[in-house]
Amino acid sequence: EAQVTQNPRYLITVTGKKLTVTCSQNMNHEYMSWYRQDPGLGLRQIYYSMNVEVTDKGDVPEGYKVSRKEKRNFPLILESPSPNQTSLYFCASSLLLTSGRSTDTQYFGPGTRLTVL
Amino acid sequence: AQKVTQAQTEISVVEKEDVTLDCVYETRDTTYYLFWYKQPPSGELVFLIRRNSFDEQNEISGRYSWNFQKSTSSFNFTITASQVVDSAVYFCALSETRATGGGADGLTFGKGTHLIIQP
Numbered sequence: 001e002a003q004v005t006q007n008p009r010y011l012i013t014v015t016g017k018k019l020t021v022t023c024s025q026n027m028n029h030e031y032m033s034w035y036r037q038d039p040g041l042g043l044r045q046i047y048y049s050m051n052v053e054v055t056d057k058g059d060v061p062e063g064y065k066v067s068r069k070e071k072r073n074f075p076l077i078l079e080s081p082s083p084n085q086t087s088l089y090f091c092a093s094s095l096l097l098t099s100g101r102s103t104d105t106q107y108f109g110p111g112t113r114l115t116v117l
Numbered sequence: 118a119q120k121v122t123q124a125q126t127e128i129s130v131v132e133k134e135d136v137t138l139d140c141v142y143e144t145r146d147t148t149y150y151l152f153w154y155k156q157p158p159s160g161e162l163v164f165l166i167r168r169n170s171f172d173e174q175n176e177i178s179g180r181y182s183w184n185f186q187k188s189t190s191s192f193n194f195t196i197t198a199s200q201v202v203d204s205a206v207y208f209c210a211l212s213e214t215r216a217t218g219g220g221a222d223g224l225t226f227g228k229g230t231h232l233i234i235q236p
Contacts, residue, residue, distance in 0.1 A: 033223050042208065045223035058223055090162060092224075103212055105152065106224060108162040 023091030123227035140209030
């Protein structure tokens, strides 16, 4: 089954304790992306990756890191989480179109609900 | 900059009524894609439809239909004979094509419309 998986689904942690949210897709998609969803703000892109070893900032990258060592995996790293990073996080993947200048339909993982105390 | 506006924060209707969710977008690009996603109470994001900027044909899928009008920059979503299972938050989103340079823009989402279908 084609899917995007995320782990963990729920996480409660404390300020400053490093954490990693994993994301994996089995569709051989080049493009992967992380979004956060906050009440009243909708979804905003944090980071994206066009392919292995190619990553770039989205709209709200502060406080996050990513890596893309393998095509299927795109972990999101919070090295020193703070309460304002409490949010619902989604990973997404898609094919690239138009010589890499746009994306096809993005398929989303189930979400990770993170609470930072 | 691209922008997506869903002016209806919340809509409540009684089951079997028809309901239309509005989406208005702004873009300077001539090539772009529009999407609708559904987020049920369980929280996942479910893809519903993708439409490219060169295809203004309306689309119907069962009880769902979409009306794309470039002249008014709108991409509205109608549910006919609504059912309780349609209760969810619905997001409209826009994806542009970069004219130059590397990278591909992510989706720009509207803030969503919470649809409540009462039995």
